[in-house]
Amino acid sequence: xxxxxxxxxxxxxxxxxxxxxxxxxxxxxxxxxxxxxxxxxxxxxxxxxxxxxxxxxxxxxxxxxxxxxxxxxxxxxxxxxxxxxxxxxxxxxxxxxxxxxxxxxxxxxxxxxxxxxxxxxxxxxxxxxxxxxxxxxxxxxxxxxxxxxxxxxxxxxxxxxxxxxxxxxxxxxxxxxxxxxxxxxxxxxxxxxxxxxxxxxxxxxxxxxxxxxxxxxxxxxxxxxxxxxxxxxxxxxxxxxxxxxxxxxxxxxxxxxxxxxxxxx
Amino acid sequence: xxxxxxxxxxxxxxxxxxxxxxxxxxxxxxxxxxxxxxxxxxxxxxxxxxxxxxxxxxxxxxxxxxxxxxxxxxxxxxxxxxxxxxxxxxxxxxxxxxxxxxxxxxxxxxxxxxxxxxxxxxxxxxxxxxxxxxxxxxxxxxxxxxxxxxxxxxxxxxxxxxxxxxxxxxxxxxxxxxxxxxxxxxxxxxxxxxxxxxxxxxxxxxxxxxxxxxxxxxxxxxxxxxxxxxxxxxxxxxxxxxxxxxxxxxxxxxxxxxxxxxxxxxxxxxxxxxxxxxxxxxxxx
Numbered sequence: 001x002x003x004x005x006x007x008x009x010x011x012x013x014x015x016x017x018x019x020x021x022x023x024x025x026x027x028x029x030x031x032x033x034x035x036x037x038x039x040x041x042x043x044x045x046x047x048x049x050x051x052x053x054x055x056x057x058x059x060x061x062x063x064x065x066x067x068x069x070x071x072x073x074x075x076x077x078x079x080x081x082x083x084x085x086x087x088x089x090x091x092x093x094x095x096x097x098x099x100x101x102x103x104x105x106x107x108x109x110x111x112x113x114x115x116x117x118x119x120x121x122x123x124x125x126x127x128x129x130x131x132x133x134x135x136x137x138x139x140x141x142x143x144x145x146x147x148x149x150x151x152x153x154x155x156x157x158x159x160x161x162x163x164x165x166x167x168x169x170x171x172x173x174x175x176x177x178x179x180x181x182x183x184x185x186x187x188x189x190x191x192x193x194x195x196x197x198x199x200x201x202x203x204x205x206x207x208x209x210x211x212x213x214x215x216x217x218x219x220x221x222x223x224x225x226x227x228x229x230x231x232x233x234x235x236x237x238x239x240x241x242x243x244x245x246x247x248x249x250x251x252x253x254x255x256x257x258x259x260x261x262x263x264x265x
Numbered sequence: 266x267x268x269x270x271x272x273x274x275x276x277x278x279x280x281x282x283x284x285x286x287x288x289x290x291x292x293x294x295x296x297x298x299x300x301x302x303x304x305x306x307x308x309x310x311x312x313x314x315x316x317x318x319x320x321x322x323x324x325x326x327x328x329x330x331x332x333x334x335x336x337x338x339x340x341x342x343x344x345x346x347x348x349x350x351x352x353x354x355x356x357x358x359x360x361x362x363x364x365x366x367x368x369x370x371x372x373x374x375x376x377x378x379x380x381x382x383x384x385x386x387x388x389x390x391x392x393x394x395x396x397x398x399x400x401x402x403x404x405x406x407x408x409x410x411x412x413x414x415x416x417x418x419x420x421x422x423x424x425x426x427x428x429x430x431x432x433x434x435x436x437x438x439x440x441x442x443x444x445x446x447x448x449x450x451x452x453x454x455x456x457x458x459x460x461x462x463x464x465x466x467x468x469x470x471x472x473x474x475x476x477x478x479x480x481x482x483x484x485x486x487x488x489x490x491x492x493x494x495x496x497x498x499x500x501x502x503x504x505x506x507x508x509x510x511x512x513x514x515x516x517x518x519x520x521x522x523x524x525x526x527x528x529x530x531x532x533x534x535x536x537x538x539x540x541x542x543x544x545x546x547x548x549x550x
Contacts (some may be wrong), residue, residue, distance in 0.1 A: 006462065007363065014359045017352060018374055024389025024430060025381055027399060031392055039392055041402040085291035088284070102542065104291055107299055109538045111491025113507045114306070114527040115299070117514065121309065122302035141299045144291060202382045204494050205507075209514070222384045226498060230391070238385030245380035249373075 029242065032235035039232060050236035060237065062213075063221040070132075070207075070217060071200040074139035075147075075193050082147035083189060087181070089148070090156035101152070105145045112205035115141060120209040135210045135217070139203065143196035150195065154188030155181075194248045201241075303531065310524035321525035335529060338505040342489035345428045346436075349485050350478055352429070353436035357477070358470075360437065361444040375434045383431065387498045390427045421501040428495055432488055436481035443477025444470075479544050487537040491530065506530045 031039055035047035054060050082104075089101050107115065116138065123134040162184065166176040204219040211220045218237070226234055311317045325331045360371050378386070393399050404411045447470065455465040493507035500508065506526050513523035 010355055010359055010363065013355050014371075017356050018371075021374065021378055021430065021434075024386050024393060024427075025378060027392050028385050028389045039395060039398070041399045081290040081294055084287035088287040092285075094285070100288055100292060104288075104295065106538065107295070109487055109541070110303075110534050111507065111527075111530050113491055113493050113510055114303070114531055114534075117510060117523065117527055118302040118306035119298070121520070122298075122305045125305070137298050141295065144295070148291065198380055204383060205491070208511075219382065219384055222382075223494070223497070226384065226388065230395070234384070234388050235392070238382060238388060241382045242385060245382075246377060249377060249380055 025242070028235045029239050031232050032239040034232050034235075037231070039230060039235075050232040051240070053233045054237055054240070057233065059216065059221050059225075060218070060233075063216045063218045066132075066135075066215060067201055067218040070135055070139055071197045073136050074143045074200045075196040077136065077140045078143040078147045078196050079189060079193060082144050082192075083151050083185070086148045086151035086188075087155055087185075090152040091160070101148070104148045107141050108145045112142065112203070116206035116209040119206070130210050130212050130215060132215055135207065135215050138206050138210065139200045142203070142206065143200055146195040146199060147189070147192040150192035151185055151188040154185050158184055191252050194252050198245060198248060201244075306524045306527055309521060310528050313521070321522055322528075325525055325529060334504050334506060334509055337503060338490060338507075338530075339533070341425070341428075341503060341505060342486045345425060345432060345489045346482050346486045348425070348429050349433045349436040350482060353433045353481065354440055354474075354478070356433075357437045357440035357444055360441050375437055378430075379434055383494045384498075386430060387427060387495055390423055390430075390499060394423055419499065419501045421503050424496055424499040424501045424503055427499050428489055428492060431492070431495065432485045435484050435488070436478075439481030439484060440474060440477040443474050443480070447473045476544065476547075480541070483537050483541045483544065487534060487541075490533055490537075 030043065032050055033046050033048070034040075034043045035045035035049070036043065085100075085104060089097050089104075119134070119138045119141070120129070123129055123137065128134045128137075162180050163176050166180045167173075171179065202219060203217070204223060207217040207220050208223070211217075218241075222234060222237060310321055311319060325335070356371075360368060364371050391398070395401070401411075451473070452465050452469050455469045456462075460468065491507055493505070493511055496503055496505060496508050497511065506529060510523045510526050510530075513519050513526070
């Protein structure tokens with residue numbers, strides 16, 4: 001009987017925990033469908049007008065486009081330099097390899113606000129200050145680790161036998177890479193790219209420092225909107241973002257498996 | 266495991282030890298656009314118009330006001346970490362030992378919020394606790410417990426709750442990973458030898474899962490230390506280093522001071538990184 005009591009309270013605690021986890025998110029989804037002109041409870045009726053409002057407010061539309069461009073650009077750039085590095089590090093027996101790996105992952109451990117602040121001054125000194133290029137470069141700094149980590153993770157779990165076979169059969173290194181290695185590491189690239197995309201898409205502490213009418217990202221515009229207004233448009237925008245995130249997560253699960261990417265350390 | 270047995274044909278194509286230059290672009294990129302800006306930031310924190318000075322660091326580390334801010338930053342992160350351990354551990358334990366077929370659902374519920382925008386979650390807390398938010402509506406109109414709505418937003422408690430909300434999944438996943446690896450026969454032995462459930466947990470399970478708590482704690486502390494979006498919107502009068510950097514940049518525009526504060530934040534982050542590496546290395550040994 002005592003055992004049941006312990007299990008029951010543990011279960012109840014977990015239920016409470018998930019209410020805590022989900023309440024602030026679900027409430028925003030709820031508010032995004034309100035017909036009221038302000039945030040209030042209970043919701044008087046249902047409407048999609050706040051979703052329409054997103055597309056009527058030009059700064060949101062502009063920022064959404066900038067955010068998507070930056071997120072895709074930083075992800076591509078991270079893949080271009082990150083995938084070769086990950087391949088090298090996953091197989092290297094050099095004693096420097098683990099140090100280099102730590103270095104490539106280290107941007108994840110640094111406070112983003114410091115990276116943003118420092119980069120603004122440094123890139124201004126280089127002459128590219130507040131610009132699309134500067135934003136792209138700085139986002140790549142924090143996206144790169146995701147690509148390196150997931151691709152190295154997948155690649156180090158692969159047997160070299162496939163590539164050896166290709167080489168023995170006469171394929172040159174480039175051919176081997178294209179026809180053997182790349183298909184094998186594709187799940188890692190996919191998963192890393194999605195993390196990278198979402199990290200960039202949601203980034204505020206870096207983007208904030210590079211804000212201008214042509215380089216404002218969605219989170220930056222949302223923050224300044226929230227500082228002055230408190231209406232359901234932000235809820236509608238957030239719901240839209242959540243939708244993108246959930247779809248992305250489902251894709252990752254399909255191709256990669258959720259259990260392989262749990263620990264962020 | 267059969268691929269571990271030695272092959273009869275030893276000569277491996279040497280190409281498989283991929284050349285070092287593959288890592289070069291990424292390393293050079295980070296040296297130029299990650300290390301150099303931070304180094305430049307360090308220089309800015311000690312340079313003045315006519316020379317150099319450590320006066321900014323002296324005032325950061327001796328002035329009561331600045332010491333208070335550093336103290337509050339560390340205390341807030343430590344508090345958030347502690348709360349995350351306390352509420353995260355039972356969830357991790359449930360996930361690994363009790364969840365059974367619900368494990369997939371629980372992992373999904375833990376990860377899904379990690380991918381929602383930080384603004385959404387902060388906004389969610391504002392909506393819950395606003396003057397006409399859900400909590401006040403329940404307390405005043407529905408239940409009639411209160412006669413007037415409470416002023417709940419912009420209180421430190423809500424900001425702490427919001428930070429825990431963002432960070433506790435990292436803790437749960439770190440602890441769960443280690444719990445997963447604990448041999449349950451050790452717990453069974455303890456029980457057979459007469460220990461009750463609580464004693465078994467306290468003397469067997471908990472000590473064996475300390476590494477998971479450590480990993481999670483460093484991770485949570487590190488992220489909490491640099492967090493600022495939550496505090497900008499839900500601050501509640503809390504003053505932390507990231508908030509001060511934000512304010513220095515926006516209003517005071519004392520960039521030298523903001524740089525010095527960044528360096529302090531950076532030193533804490535590097536200390537966490539080293540602690541993390543030590544832990545990982547010990548686990549690997």
